[in-house]
Amino acid sequence: MGIDVNPTVSRRRLGSELRRLREISGMTTQQVAERLLISQPKISLLENGRRVVKPRDVRDLCGLYGVQDQRRVEHLMQLAGESGQQGWWNSYGDIPYGAYIGLEAEAAAIRLYEPLVVPGLLQTPAYARAVIAGTIPLITPEKAAARLQVRLRRQDRLRTPGNPLRLWVVLDESVLRRVVGSREVMREQLDHLTHLSAQPHITVQVLPHDVGAHPGVSGQFSLLEFAEAGDVSVVYLERFTSDLYLEKRSDVRLYRDMYAHLQAQALSPDDTRYLVNEVIGAYADPG
Template identity: 60%
Template sequence: MAANVNPTVRRRRLGSELRKLREMKGMTAEEVAARLLVSQSKISRLENGRRSISQRDVRDLCGVYGVEDHRIVDSLMQMAKESRQQGWWHAFGDVPYSVYIGLETDAVSLRAYDSLIVPGLLQTPEYARAVIEGMWPEATVAEVEKRIQVRLKRQERITDQISPVRFWVVLDEAALRRVTGDERIMSEQLEHLVQCSTMPHVTLQILPYSVGAHPGMYGEFAILEFEDASDASVVYLEGMTSDLYLEKPNDVQDYCMMYEHLRALALNPDQSRQFMSQLAQEYAP
């Protein structure tokens, strides 16, 4: 597999192509499932990229859709082969939110709203440890270490010298006021945020308490966009036991509009940097 092939993105792209073939055939997912003697949920998971797609799956679906062009079949079969390869995160074993990590790894831009904690891409190791130990108190020492290492590996999307992700963050003041770890850790984390905010590809804005009620009170979310126009933008909503990925254009547009409202309410980048610097000094021993 080529080094730049992302299996998560390949699954999404392949699923999208299979959905188009089904729609061109005028068939529903239920009808396809009945033809192949599989569940309708399997067809849905194949099309939304949440399930690994085998070359046999592709062959069977192409047969149902009457695809006779061998070039199309061969292309889809190759995508299926690549989609079953392993991304860098698989080296860490069973990693939570691995689908999101795959998408984040390939995204060219990421817009995030966080209300309770500093986003993972901007966390210091000590702050990350405090977050992980606090949110998963039943985790073993080994599990905590693994999650920290995965988080630090993810941060290469920010530090990449050639093609870093374009990262916009709106961060609620509450995330900076909640002492996670201790005051020294918070001071160092805030200083790190100040440094990150000076990077040309990072925009960080603080949403102060003074704005009162705001659209972000529905909860945290992230919007991921990709270089290839055939890869639809995704809204990611993290949950305790399962995550939600929204790809319908209307859903994505609603969250994009919400994000613009949050940016308008937040302090501008310079004001935000000053706010964080002052708070870092307050936390400093």
Template identity: 60%
Template sequence: MASSVNPTVRRRRLGSELRKLREQKGMTAEEVAARLLVSQSKISRLENGRRSISQRDVRDLCGVYGVEDHRVVDSLMQMAKESRQQGWWHAFGDVPYSVYIGLETDAASLRVYESLVVPGLLQTPEYARAVIEGMWPENTTAEIEKRTKVRLKRQDRITDPVNPMRYWAVVDEAALRRVTGDERIMSDQMQHLVKCSTMAHVTLQVLPYSVGAHPGMYGKFAILEFEDASDATVVYLEGVTSDLYLEKPNDVQDYSMMYEHLRALALGPDQSRQFIIELAEEYAQ
């Protein structure tokens, strides 16, 4: 379930507030960097929430921006303190895509398109392990187990009985046809998808081969939205060595429109459920 203090989200909120203060002062990031004798990239990372923000950073920036209201400074300092706390994922050590996990943990809704594998939040333990083993063949057994445990822990966001995430997944037929592990694992995975699709807060749609070319052929992506209006919607694009987070309104709008096209092309929820039931039976034979 979402934590009461999420360090990733706190960093984003604090970075957004610091950016507003800079813009109100009429200063560029380069000018601020020159005043503080730091790199311009540090200022950008602080404002984008990609770097941990210390209370000293906040104090120095407030000084440059001429913030005299002690309540504002104290509030920003508290946010900086909270942003340096550890999220649940830090207990697993160095975890890839930890920034994304932090955002996902606090998101109110998540829309995903998957082209090659079943979405992570809907994977069974055996399927998840098979995916991780296949995608990172050089990983040790311990690393594979750690990644699997993290993936399964992330699923708390849709199984939370009190405050579950609103989850919408469009999955390409290719992801369901690709045998990952073996037929038994695939049969179990299909049955799990059927069960997940009956949850009131989960919508699952299959994009069949028959639609031909479609906007999702660029690849997988996720759109995260948050309860707090001050938290911008984020489009997440996963890469091999680095990830991309898009927050500009035009980018978010483009991906949101793309997602609406995919939803329209995909089978409806009931048709998708029946499609997956039939696949489960095929794998069980």
């Protein structure tokens, strides 16, 4: 697989184009399914980028939709071939959030709200190791090590030369106060957080406890945005057994508004660094 091939993104782009071609043809997913003798849910999964598309399927669909431009057909078949390849994360075994990693790798900007722990992109190895051990009961040492390696490799996206990920993070104050691993691990982690937050492409804000109820009380969420005009934004909701990906414009708009409210209620980046340094001092105090 070429280093620039991202199967998750290839599936999304291909699915979006296949949906557009179907809509231009005036056909419903049910009509397409009947004509090609396949199930209607398969068509929906293909168009939503949730299923690997075979080049033969693309050829049949383009024929049904009356696509005459052979270069377009070949391009779509190339995307189909890429969609079936493996992402770098697959070499680490069964990583359940592989689809998210693919989106994260392609995103131009991510807005994160996290109420419980420091987000994976900003974790130190020691903190990440403690989070993995504490949140995944009975995980084997081998799987824990694989999770840790994947998490640390994901952080390369923040260091992409000339094009690092633009990251906004809002943390609940509880993230600073919850002792993950040990007081020393927390001190190191918060030092790392202040260092990263000083970089121009990373903004960190803390939502203090005295804010009270706020739009993030329902839990963690991420809003991923992409540079390509055809790549729609995605809201990612992490859950223990099955994650959710929301792409409807109304859903994305709602979460974008929620995030704007969280940023407005949170401490400024400068005040956040002041608070984080206060907490670091408390962890360094043996008393």
